[in-house]
Amino acid sequence: xxxxxxxxxxxxxxxxxxxxxxxxxxxxxxxxxxxxxxxxxxxxxxxxxxxxxxxxxxxxxxxxxxxxxxxxxxxxxxxxxxxxxxxxxxxxxxxxxxxxxxxxxxxxxxxxxxxxxxxxxxxxxxxxxxxxxxxxxxxxxxxxxxxxxxxxxxxxxxxxxxxxxxxxxxxxxxxxxxxxxxxxxxxxxxxxxxxxxxxxxxxxxxxxxxxxxxxxxxxxxxxxxxxxxxxxxxxxxxxxxxxxxxxxxxxxxxxxxxxxxxxxxxxxxxxxxxxxxxxxxxxxxxxxxxxxxxxxxxxxxxxxxxxxxxxxxxxxxxxxxxxxxxxxxxxxxxxxxxxxxxxxxxxxxxxxxxxxxxxxxxxxxxxxxxxxxxxxxxxxxxxxxxxxxxxxxxxxxxxxxxx
Amino acid sequence: xxxxxxxxxxxxxxxxxxxxxxxxxxxxxxxxxxxxxxxxxxxxxxxxxxxxxxxxxxxxxxxxxxxxxxxxxxxxxxxxxxxxxxxxxxxxxxxxxxxxxxxxx
Ligand SMILES: Cc1cc2nc3c(=O)[nH]c(=O)nc-3n(C[C@H](O)[C@H](O)[C@H](O)COP(=O)(O)OP(=O)(O)OC[C@H]3O[C@@H](n4cnc5c(N)ncnc54)[C@H](O)[C@@H]3O)c2cc1C
Ligand code: FES
Numbered sequence: 001x002x003x004x005x006x007x008x009x010x011x012x013x014x015x016x017x018x019x020x021x022x023x024x025x026x027x028x029x030x031x032x033x034x035x036x037x038x039x040x041x042x043x044x045x046x047x048x049x050x051x052x053x054x055x056x057x058x059x060x061x062x063x064x065x066x067x068x069x070x071x072x073x074x075x076x077x078x079x080x081x082x083x084x085x086x087x088x089x090x091x092x093x094x095x096x097x098x099x100x101x102x103x104x105x106x107x108x109x110x111x112x113x114x115x116x117x118x119x120x121x122x123x124x125x126x127x128x129x130x131x132x133x134x135x136x137x138x139x140x141x142x143x144x145x146x147x148x149x150x151x152x153x154x155x156x157x158x159x160x161x162x163x164x165x166x167x168x169x170x171x172x173x174x175x176x177x178x179x180x181x182x183x184x185x186x187x188x189x190x191x192x193x194x195x196x197x198x199x200x201x202x203x204x205x206x207x208x209x210x211x212x213x214x215x216x217x218x219x220x221x222x223x224x225x226x227x228x229x230x231x232x233x234x235x236x237x238x239x240x241x242x243x244x245x246x247x248x249x250x251x252x253x254x255x256x257x258x259x260x261x262x263x264x265x266x267x268x269x270x271x272x273x274x275x276x277x278x279x280x281x282x283x284x285x286x287x288x289x290x291x292x293x294x295x296x297x298x299x300x301x302x303x304x305x306x307x308x309x310x311x312x313x314x315x316x317x318x319x320x321x322x323x324x325x326x327x328x329x330x331x332x333x334x335x336x337x338x339x340x341x342x343x344x345x346x347x348x349x350x351x352x353x354x355x356x357x358x359x360x361x362x363x364x365x366x367x368x369x370x371x372x373x374x375x376x377x378x379x380x381x382x383x384x385x386x387x388x389x390x391x392x393x394x395x396x397x398x399x400x401x402x403x
Numbered sequence: 404x405x406x407x408x409x410x411x412x413x414x415x416x417x418x419x420x421x422x423x424x425x426x427x428x429x430x431x432x433x434x435x436x437x438x439x440x441x442x443x444x445x446x447x448x449x450x451x452x453x454x455x456x457x458x459x460x461x462x463x464x465x466x467x468x469x470x471x472x473x474x475x476x477x478x479x480x481x482x483x484x485x486x487x488x489x490x491x492x493x494x495x496x497x498x499x500x501x502x503x504x505x506x507x508x
Contacts, residue, residue, distance in 0.1 A: 015484060041485070062487060291470070295484045319470065328469075369468030370457035376471070377459060398421075 002027045004305060005090055005099035007080045007245065009033025011041070011291060012274025013105035014061050015298025016305075017072045023306050029072045030097070032090070034079040035129060038064060043291060045133040046154050047321050050140065050161035083249035085267050101269050101305050104246055104257055105298065108239035108275040108289065113149070117210060123217040124233045127154055139232045140165045147171075147220055147230035149208055151178030153320045155236035156191060159200050160322040162232075169200045170228045174207040182318070184333055186341065186352045187364040194325050241276040241287060254278055256287040261311040263301045271305065273297040279312055292317045315380045316362075324348070328372040331362025331379045340387045344368045351375070353390050360384040374401055408496065408503040411443065415500065422465060424456030427506050432493065434502055435476045437463045441495045442476040443504045449481065449488035 041059040082091035089096040110126035146162040151173030207223035241256040252258040252266035256278030274294040336354035349368040363375035374397040385400040417423040417436040431446030433455040453469035472486030479490035494505040
């Protein structure tokens with residue numbers, strides 16, 4: 001292998017490059033990005049970066065010296081326009097670029113509201129990039145009333161940040177409840193309660209019908225007929241994987257760039273990792289949108305470029321910070337038939353354990369990292385402690401790990 | 404440089420392959436009991452603000468309880484993403500069943 005090209009200088013692309021060097025790959029690595037910046041971390045964008053005191057310069061993953069020292073040729077302002085799978089070249093603006101192995105780590109794009117609703121109004125934002133976060137943080141400086149469309153993690157974190165900046169905040173969720181896709185009912189209840197205490201007006205089962213305003217957004221009319229004032233709108237209604245490049249090169253896609261268990265696409269020698277990649281997990285095509293997935297899948301791709309044939313079998317994990325709640329989740333809960341509650345040591349801490357029969361599927365933990373790290377290990381190693389022991393606060397979880 | 408050994412805890416305050424948080428001279432430190440002996444590092448992760456005493460020790464590696472960054476406690480090296488800044492380590496010694504840490508005064 002002489003030349004690995006990586007499209008997308010986000011966390012997944014970065015992880016491939018870093019791990020290749022850790023595995024003593026000696027050929028060339030070129031990392032193509034289109035955001036004009038060193039690879040950076042996205043989670044702070046909806047958390048710390050929106051605080052008034054923070055100049056949202058972003059948390060870069062590594063300083064530029066790291067790329068020089070490790071001979072990773074970073075081209076941060078070089079959008080890749082096409083792939084010729086026969087000639088094995090990338091089409092750039094001014095040249096064709098030859099590769100031996102190619103990794104697609106193109107990430108995802110926030111879903112936008114229909115144009116008929118936005119009508120070109122100012123003050124309506126999506127959040128994915130550092131530039132988005134800077135725009136939103138600036139808008140929070142002058143806005144009075146934020147409307148958040150979407151009750152997933154990003155929407156809720158932005159709502160918490162806006163409330164922290166002193167704005168009046170309304171959050172609408174079209175589904176029956178917040179976090180419908182990603183957390184169990186008791187966790188959603190705890191989060192809803194925290195937002196209520198801080199004055200965030202959460203309305204579930206309510207969609208958006210239209211915006212009010214001619215040039216700048218002034219408010220919104222909701223699906224239940226209610227009117228809300230809003231001079232700043234943040235839309236967090238999910239993301240779509242960036243598959244255009246893969247699709248136009250003839251690679252198989254299906255809600256993401258399809259890969260086999262080793263993260264190889266339908267074309268040998270072309271791999272995919274991170275938010276853009278759809279992989280088989282327990283007989284289902286799955287796409288995860290998380291830091292853990294971007295790092296770990298990137299690392300598996302690097303190993304497999306080096307000929308290791310490692311299957312990617314992740315344990316899903318995620319976290320979210322809202323107000324003083326630190327939420328951590330591990331595993332995937334669909335299919336559960338029972339929820340076991342474990343009180344935390346401190347009154348503001350609690351965890352919910354999702355079981356299918358006697359099998360532990362996933363755990364949501366609030367304000368107790370110590371419990372999270374043990375729950376993660378239990379799930380990773382396929383251990384299912386008896387629910388009665390989990391519910392018993394006097395049982396030391398570390399002991400369950402060793403049994 | 405002169406050393407400044409400070410009593411941190413009793414050796415059997417820390418279970419085998421486990422970690423204990425201590426505060427010495429107003430500084431939060433973590434003391435590890437590993438198969439290779441006792442080690443001490445800063446108590447807070449270098450990524451965000453997480454108490455390493457809540458993490459998990461496997462051999463001589465501590466896994467951060469927030470985002471699973473891993474450090475080698477014998478030398479503080481950051482081993483896996485998302486952590487990239489090494490952890491500060493401190494010399495330790497065990498005398499008469501007590502663990503001492505050499506912390507700058
Ligand atoms: C605001 C926010 C908060 C988040 N919070 C959390 C959290 O708390 N916990 C968690 O686990 N996850 C969180 N996530 C999700 C996590 O950040 C993503 O899952 C992760 O960044 C995915 O990494 P990636 O490398 O796959 O994609 P990305 O980070 O999107 O990187 C892909 C890059 O490729 C570039 N690109 C695309 N096409 C091309 C092309 N043709 N040529 C060149 N470059 C191209 C894109 O511009 C982008 O820079 C959050 C995400 C956001 C947006
Ligand atoms: S705070 Fe330790 S890994 Fe993030």
